[in-house]
Amino acid sequence: MTHRSVEVPVIARVEGEGALHLRLEDGEIADLRLEIYEPPRFFESFLRGRHFSEVPDIVPRICGICPVAYQMSAVHGLEQLFEVQVPAGTRELRRLLYFGEWIESHVLHVFLLAAPDFLGYHDAIEMAAHEPELVKKALGIKRVGNDLMAAIGGREIHPVSPRVGGFSKAPRRLDLDPFLSRLEDALAELPGIADFAAGLERPSLPRPAEMVALVHPDEYAINEGGLASTDGRAFDATTFEAETREEHVAHSNALHSVMADSGEPYFVGPLARVNLNEERLTPVARECAARLGLHAPEPDPFLSMAARVVETALAIEESIRLIRGYEPPEPPCAEVSPRPGRAMWVTEAPRGILYHRYDVAGDGTIVEAKIVPPTAQNLRHMEADLRTFVPGVLDRSDEELQRLCEMVVRNYDPCISCATHFLRLEIERT
Secondary structure (H helix, E strand, O other), X not given: OOOEEEEOOOEEOOXXXXXXXXXXXXXXXXXXXXXXXOOOOOHHHHHOOOEHHHHHHHHHHXXXXXXXXXXXXXXXXXXXXXXXXXXXXXXXXXXXXXXXXXXXXXXXXXXXXXXXXXXXXXXXXXXXXHOHHHHHHHHHHHHHHHHHHHHHHOOOOOOOOEEOOEEOOOOOHHHHOOHHXXXXXXXHHHHHHHHHHHOOOOOOOOOOOOEEEEEOOOOOOOOOOEXXXXXOOEEOHHHHHHHEEEEOOOOEOOOEEEEOOOOOOOEOOHHHHHHHHHHHOOHHHHHXXXXXXXXXXXXXXXXXXXXXXXXXXXXXXXXXXXXXXXXOOOOOEOOOOXXXXXXXXXXXXXXXXXXXXXXXXXXXXXXXXXXXXXXXXXXXXXXXXHHHHHHHHOOOOHHHHHHHHHHHHHOOOOEOOOOOEEEOEEEEEO
């Protein structure tokens, strides 16, 4: 009997810290655990007792990459509970702010987190030394998204302007007009970026998956809509906790989400959205999808990078449209009168659906909070993908096996603690 063990230190290029433990016996998987060992952060607990007006300032601290997602799920749910009629133009401005976040997050993943895998570089720093023009282009497009968030939200990281009822301050038309030329230049790059991504050699994992995303009859859903799945489910935020459930697992400080009736995992994120909203793609996004060979139904998680390219084009096209039609909300925020009850909402963070639920007292105090982020919903599916994928690559070296396992996980662009590191791989071979 031979024993083979590989230990790899924590590696950058996802948000958060965790480990993958893989034990093999006689060439078979004996144990596989995606271990999330970072301590709980207790955001739901310290929201209790806070006034509803504080929520949009607290919840974005959960994530430095997608803070707008947390703000939008919160404010929409609370406004529905309080029966707030937001000023005309608020909906469009929120959509524009959210698209700024999609642009910066998707470009970060495609070029700086995922591309080094496909190009054979250890990290984005090494890639920048060999592919400076590629990295420069990526950072330029990402900067447009960040600057758009700052112009609308007051700053690009943890925006301060969104609030229940609207915005504390809305940008003027002249604040947004300069973005048009920058967005148009970025959009012109997207077909070439699609060709670049299509030319990358990638693994394949053609397994079945139930994918879940928001859908809307009139637009590519982001802030509003009902939930649908590729298996034919239809539900919404009010039934989210009946349709899905969270489970504790011994090896993870993060919960795992599954479908309540079957106990099976489901898959959220850009690939799920493209599959369920393909008919709502904008023209350049549709062109990029064709160049990438991405057509629904497509469950292969290794096409998630392609889906992010498609959604980047869509976000830029939609941003151009929204700015051209922009009229500042007047006033920027509606009056809000709290009332007791339960607030629930789902929006589409860059990584997938983000559910918020708040139980609120009559004075506007938060009594209970529940937040289900996209990565928690995907964790069980990540493990399932690894169990399916690993048997086909066991003949590879430990170094190559580690790289391929990381690629499986990075398909989901997981945000474990929304920090900076992810994977420590331990392999035992018997």
